[in-house]
Amino acid sequence: xxxxxxxxxxxxxxxxxxxxxxxxxxxxxxxxxxxxxxxxxxxxxxxxxxxxxxxxxxxxxx
Ligand SMILES: [Zn+2]
Ligand SMILES: [Zn+2]
Numbered sequence: 001x002x003x004x005x006x007x008x009x010x011x012x013x014x015x016x017x018x019x020x021x022x023x024x025x026x027x028x029x030x031x032x033x034x035x036x037x038x039x040x041x042x043x044x045x046x047x048x049x050x051x052x053x054x055x056x057x058x059x060x061x062x
Contacts (some may be wrong), residue, residue, distance in 0.1 A: 004052075010043070022049035032047040 007014050008021075008031040015021045015031060022035035024047035030038070035049045042049055 008034055010034040010038075018054060020054075021052040023052045024049050 004017060005015070005027070007029075010030055013033075015029065017025070020032050021034060022030050022040065024042035024045060026042070026045045026047060028042045028044045028047075028049075029052070030042075030049060037047070040041055040049045057058055058060045
């Protein structure tokens with residue numbers, strides 16, 4: 001289960017559920033700016049940082 005962390009672990013920038021964010025497989029969470037600065041590699045576990053899926057406010061089909 002994904003734990004949606006509320007802030008970047010590097011710079012502390014607030015990350016809402018609607019904001020773009022990057023996570024690794026251990027759920028380390030970073031803002032896109034930090035993720036790109038780290039070449040999309042997690043500094044904690046060395047895993048690849050991937051785009052976190054957004055929670056959509058509106059359910060339904062596109
Ligand atoms: Zn950051
Ligand atoms: Zn990590």
